[in-house]
Amino acid sequence: xxxxxENRLEEALVKAVKQPATAPDFWRLLLESELLVLGSAExxxxxxxxxxxxxGGRFNLVTAQRDGRAFLPVFSSLPRMQEWVKQDSRYxxxxxxxxxxxxxxxxxxxxPASEYGRELTPEQxxxxxxxxxxNRPPRTIIGEADPPAALVAMxxxxxxxxxxxxxxxxxxxxxxxxxxxxxxxxxxxxxGDMQALAEEISRIAADTVPGMVFDVQRVMREQPQGLAEAxxxxxxxxxxxxxxxxGRILN
Numbered sequence: 702x703x704x705x706x707e708n709r710l711e712e713a714l715v716k717a718v719k720q721p722a723t724a725p726d727f728w729r730l731l732l733e734s735e736l737l738v739l740g741s742a743e744x745x746x747x748x749x750x751x752x753x754x755x756x757g758g759r760f761n762l763v764t765a766q767r768d769g770r771a772f773l774p775v776f777s778s779l780p781r782m783q784e785w786v787k788q789d790s791r792y793x794x795x796x797x798x799x800x801x802x803x804x805x806x807x808x809x810x811x812x813p814a815s816e817y818g819r820e821l822t823p824e825q826x827x828x829x830x831x832x833x834x835x836n837r838p839p840r841t842i843i844g845e846a847d848p849p850a851a852l853v854a855m856x857x858x859x860x861x862x863x864x865x866x867x868x869x870x871x872x873x874x875x876x877x878x879x880x881x882x883x884x885x886x887x888x889x890x891x892x893g894d895m896q897a898l899a900e901e902i903s904r905i906a907a908d909t910v911p912g913m914v915f916d917v918q919r920v921m922r923e924q925p926q927g928l929a930e931a932x933x934x935x936x937x938x939x940x941x942x943x944x945x946x947x948g949r950i951l952n
Contacts, residue, residue: 704816707778710734714777714817728829731811732798737776739763741791760793760803761931764873765813771873771884772808772820775800785814801826848885853938855909856887859902860939865893869939870920870932885913888920888932895919 706712710730717727740762764771776782782792801809809826812818821829848871860866870888891898899917906913920929 705780707780708734710777711781711817714811714819718817732796732801732829734777734797735794736797736800736811737779737782737792737794738800739774739782739786739790739792742793761934762793762804763790764807767810767813770808772810772813773804774813775809775811777812781812781815784812798830801830805830848938849910849913851910852885852887852906852913852915855905856902857939859905860889860941863891863893863898864941866891866898866939867941868920868937870935870937872928872931872935874916874928874931885915886928886932887915887917888929889917890920890922 704711704715706715710727713723713727713730717724740760742760762773765774766772774785776785795803805826806823807826808823809821810818811821853871856869860869866889868890872886872888873884874886887902889895889898902917906915918928918932920932922933925933
């Protein structure tokens, strides 16, 4: 299907590909134009009208992986998003600058399923935005993506030896104040010593998945804290009563 530009941003994108000297116009419009991203804002999941999120608010954004690396899919129009997503999905619309400020530290791919798109590394996003704004409360970006198979296998084998572990979940998160790319956060429901379990996980991970960055936290269903609420919204990849079937995290 031929690419038909839907707006000025897409016109500038096509022109920049064919005439690289016009790229500055594209970058300017990328920051000024409304972009689409899959996900929702905490407390506004059912909203279908414009809203303003308060400082420190949390977004649940859908991430994906390409060549083993996590990235945030971003779209320049609804048709470009529909090329990527084939089913009804929640999405947000916001100016490019606001979106990239929100997700600093994450790799971005504009129109990942389109003939005309653009990949931006975290460093390129930072250069595009300039210095981060001072005194801005950091936000946590929570995404959904397939969990790393090696990490799931390691944790499943470990938890099966610990009868006190009843369930475990996994999400991807970007902590804006750390300027890191998305990495897994593992939530563990256990009646045992969480600190000792975390130390054991760290030791085994150093040999099994060396170099992989991930966080662990305890999950208490009755009193969820930290990222526990987001973790509990995903299917568990491990359950004591059915440990052999990992759940899926991707929509």
